[in-house]
Amino acid sequence: MEFGLTEEQVRVYTEAFNDMDKNHTGVLQPTELGILMRSRGHTLSDEDMRDLAADRHGTVTLADFLQIMAKREQDVVLQQKLAQAFAVFDKDGSGFISVNAESDFRKQMTSLGSSPFTDEQFENFLSEYRAEAASQHPAEQDGLVDYQA
Incomplete structure (x- = not known):
């Protein structure tokens, strides 16, 4: 499991990234990343933007995108677990x-x-x-x- 994602998730997110990378440069601009994230049902947070701004080029690689999505997937799983625990009470x-x-x-x-x-x-x-x-x-x-x- 790369980045904490399943092989299937890596494949799906890689395909989505490559589809958005129309010029085949291997990087996306933050605005493109925002569009890609929304297409996957997520928003680009201010924290994500600050992390990207720390990159001297201000662009997003596939590895960057996979890391962001891995964190989002972990958050979704945690929310599901919390909801299940809450439901017990x-x-x-x-x-x-x-x-x-x-x-x-x-x-x-x-x-x-x-x-x-x-x-x-x-x-x-x-x-x-x-x-x-x-x-x-x-x-x-x-x-x-x-x-x-």
Whole structure:
């Protein structure tokens, strides 16, 4: 597995890169990369652009593209795993889980694993969530968190 991608993914991404490389130069301009990424269902992030700007030529090679796509694929897999883990606690399928003192989620987070959260660490975790989700969901009032926030 090159770059952490399967052989099939490398083949598909290489073909897509080569299709976009109309002049057969072996490099793409950032605007071409943006188009290619959108065609693959991804957007080119500001972080990606900063990484590309660090390249003295400002162009993207196939290896650069494969590295970007490998990171994206890893992110997709991680998001799927997180959604599956969240679903374990979302017993009614509402998209929300309780974080009150009696909740299964809180109990699991503060008791299982080799280094479970202390109550203080769990509260810090929740305060970060609440700060992040404040505009989207009133987590503080209803004692629920949702996966999307």
